[in-house]
């Protein structure tokens with residue numbers, strides 16, 4: 279009960295905003311979060327603790343991407359400092375341009391278990407929704423059960439597993455791929471994997487393809 283009260287209070291005071299400038303203070307605060315996450319082995323894409331200059335460049339990349347309108351980095355501030363962050367990024371314009379990847383979702387180790395991860399994911403879903411995304415995707419290390427639980431709580435479903443995809447030294451970990459359908463245009467014609475249609479091809483006689491993995495696990 280005390281924990282829930284604390285969580286609720288934190289949720290009230292947490293403020294989400296989108297990266298709109300890359301100044302020294304933002305670099306310092308984001309570096310603090312990323313460093314703390316990476317130092318305890320967090321699977322967020324850095325094998326070594328990044329330098330402050332590295333984070334400056336990384337944020338510059340996000341800022342540039344955001345100015346195209348096809349990406350955004352959400353920052354979650356509690357009190358006077360950033361405690362959590364995460365990004366969304368659309369695929370390049372084209373057939374997959376409505377697909378958005380959620381990435382780099384992390385909460386400072388001292389601020390976990392208080393709803394901030396959920397706030398970040400909800401903000402990213404809102405950002406992608408406003409962009410017009412139809413389908414959200416993300417990848418999470420197979421052994422990262424806490425993050426997988428968070429994504430499931432946010433409506434994501436597992437659609438596949440990339441075996442041994444994440445390499446950390448000699449160690450190999452699965453990457454679980456998850457997705458959430460946000461919307462489909464009312465006039466969308468759903469073909470799934472049915473034979474025929476644009477981009478299709480037929481099999482030489484006597485040949486067959488495996489239908490697995492199929493979408494039977496997805497609603």
Ligand SMILES: CC(C)(COP(=O)(O)OP(=O)(O)OC[C@H]1O[C@@H](n2cnc3c(N)ncnc32)[C@H](O)[C@@H]1OP(=O)(O)O)[C@@H](O)C(=O)NCCC(=O)NCCS
Pocket residue numbers: 315320321322382383384385386389390391392393394395396397417418419422423424425427428429431
């Ligand atoms: C994963 C991470 C972002 C979760 O952040 P968090 O602020 O602790 O998560 P929240 O408090 O918002 O949890 C929201 C919900 O997610 C689920 N959840 C989160 N962590 C969980 C855990 N360890 N075990 C079970 N469920 C968990 C729960 O459903 C939880 O709701 P509840 O508190 O009502 O039970 C955080 O642990 C983190 O930064 N991990 C390191 C970086 C990382 O692995 N990022 C993901 C990369 S793909």
